[in-house]
Amino acid sequence: MNEVWIRRINGLQLFIVGIIILIPIYWMVGSSFKPPADVTAYPPKFIFEPTLANYHDLFSTTPFFRYLLNSIIVAGGSTLLGLALGMPAAFVVSWSRVNWPAVLVLAARMAPGMIFLLPWYMMFREVGLIGSHISMVLAYSVITLPIAIWVLLPFFDQVPRSILEAAQVDGCNTLRVLWRVAIPMVMPGIVVTTILCFVFSWNYFLFALILSNGETKTLIAASFNFIGEGATNWGTLMAAATMIALPPLVLAGLMQRWLVSGLVVGAVKG
């Protein structure tokens, strides 16, 4: 097959994948600007008069910014916790070449979240932490810790061992080798890990639904309120979904170059 055809097939694949990814986003953003009657119209209306009514409804009827703050606290806190535990863990796994702890953490991540929820719920209830940010940050670290370890591992693997040994000979203990030498060398990996941890915990629904209360509800859990038993306010739900999706999308867009290169490292070495 000649190169022209390979390029055409690649282009077609990209187009199909792009459509599959972009249509739901288009649908979500478009619906958020549609008048309530047009949101559920059949056949769907592609030409409509855009309105901010759904956003007005969202901001006036819900404590949107409190939910936003909760999401930032929970996603940010669990990202920091995941990094704080994941960086040394990945470093030691890479250094010692003993992989089983990382595999164990990954296995925990593969398990359905529901498995963790019941024991957590009981434990947090015992210590009076149900509905607190702390309980959610701890719970969400189950998502961020494996990401941190597995994304950072190939980055640490790429650090020449001799450089770490040179630091030891220069007088560093293990913690100092990590802090002064290894971490600065894997900074692109840490940026990628931060983004991924933040996005994954930002978007994770189940833990917040069970562990939060009215005060600490995150955006993603609060959006569930718009789905009623009888009538669902689709326009406001789409406005909320758009607002929820915005921070991760902006973050990913800003860091796109690092994100792609970081994920490629993971793909090749991991």
Added chain:
Amino acid sequence: MSSITFEKVEKNFGEINVIPPFDLEIFDEELVVFVGPSGCGKSTLLRIICGLETISAGDLYIGDRRVNDLSPSQRDIAMVFQDYALYPHMTVRQNMTFALEIQGLGQKEINARVDRVANQLQIVPYLGRRPRALSGGQRQRVAMGRAMVREPRAFLFDEPLSNLDAKLRVDVRTEIKALSQSLRTTMVFVTHDQVEAMTLSDRIVVLNEGIIQQVGTPEEVYDTPANAFVAGFMGSPSMNMFGVRREGDDLRLQDGTTIASDGRIARAVATTGATDLILGVRPEHLSVCSSEDADVAVDILVVEPLGSDTLCSFELGNKRCIARMDPELRPKTGDRLPLRINRKRAHLFEANDAGRCLTSSTGG
């Protein structure tokens, strides 16, 4: 005092014993080179000294202090790595100050040391650069500078010249030699290049499979090799080795050529009852002579002019051999040349695994 003493030091990796009980004393201010083929354990020994490898048995002393259980950071040893191992996120100056900051030295002292060493190594213009903006030779200097600013008890060099091109390697080798003479600090240098070993060292430790084959000055190792391994490893081109059969006092090559024995070789032959031996002759100890004086006449197969010498390859005793000749002779491929073996410099070895040299102990 920063002598380094190995007392029955052993190293095992799992079930595999890579360093059998190893005894050696490296004296204060001495430059010792560990040389041997890949996998002979020389780098492992270096890593044992600096604490990057643990010891499976035995004791290691730096000065009077037993250091078996000390971490690398506690040993006050500096090491120059094969790939330089500079910190890529730090400038040259930061690379050099890093260890000093950890030691807790004052800024004034740190600056004084860095400036002094940078001047000595002529790296002042690069102090603000990152390692990626330096050439291989400059990186090499920075790696040495990083070690030197620490003023450690001993320097370790792990094949630091192997990543340099041939010309730079010679220049840096000379610099290291000059440094070792001016710094007067114990140095251990690891290389597989016997020319580096010969040119740099006060003493050479020739290793094979973790076992010391010979320890001695470059001249001792070259002129009186302890066994066939040392004789074959040291010297470039390698020593010519011929399987010979003893016939009375004389030696007969596999192709039937008889080499008349003289007093020294005869004395060596007399020390053993073995019939099969190995005759070792360095390329420079084969000389062109008149037909009457010749031990052998050979057909030149390849001529390699080096400028200062000319290397001529030929076959003798069913083996490819090399003779180092005066370029004035202008030998040509296909020439038939009469050669004489310099018996005062030839060696006789046992033809077993140990390959013990029989001439080293019998004198010239």
